[in-house]
Amino acid sequence: MNQRENNGEHQPESEGAMTFDMMMDGIRPIINEQNTYPFKRCIHRNLLLLGRTRTGKSTISEVISDPACVAKDAKLFSETRKITLNRVAANHREQTCYFNIIDSPGLYDNTIEQKEHLTNEKIRQYINECITKDVTDIHAFGFVFSANGGINSEDIKSMIFVKEKYPELKNSIEKEKKRVDS
Ligand SMILES: Nc1nc2c(ncn2[C@@H]2O[C@H](COP(=O)(O)OP(=O)(O)OP(=O)(O)O)[C@@H](O)[C@H]2O)c(=O)[nH]1
Ligand SMILES: [Mg+2]
16 A cells, blocks of 8 residues: 555645655665666567678678678678577667567578579568567568669569568558657
8 A cells, every 4th residue: 555545545645744756766766776687678679681692681780799890701602591690789869779680591592502592482481480589570671782783673572572471561660760750
């Protein structure tokens, strides 16, 4: 029972008496000081990086964690073979943001070992694979292109595929944009 409730009835606070809020204002700093393991509320977002092979997806994921990281030497064939999660946190405007940057193998590439054609079906597989890694929701898809390679019809097909498969993304991205702008 707090001071504002007395057998369910509201009692007028007598002048000079300590109110419930005043009491809590006094207690809160003591509790916070003694809390050895303080938890913070945070915003949590999952970002899936997609794109043709060798466009720089893994490099983006690494640079986000370490802006001074040195990119690997150029290789002709696909490097990333499995969905890889990079879990990072950042403080922004007094808010803690927690991100899963999901790096995927390059799309529609003829790989040296398997001669496997990577298609839009792969996107579906990647998303399913994310669920096995506790990522149940994708908040944004990041399509990665290299300036050299440009954008081709396969890239456009992939973007259309994601747009059609995830129509709810448009609403959530617009909602998010409004939240950030406000
Ligand atoms: N010039 C330049 N090279 C880059 C950039 N980002 C990445 N690279 C190089 O491009 C090559 C491929 O980069 P990755 O990050 O492995 O590309 P990826 O999209 O993850 O490739 P896959 O895993 O094979 O699909 C590497 O040799 C990088 O060093 C960039 O912004 N500029
Ligand atoms: Mg990669």
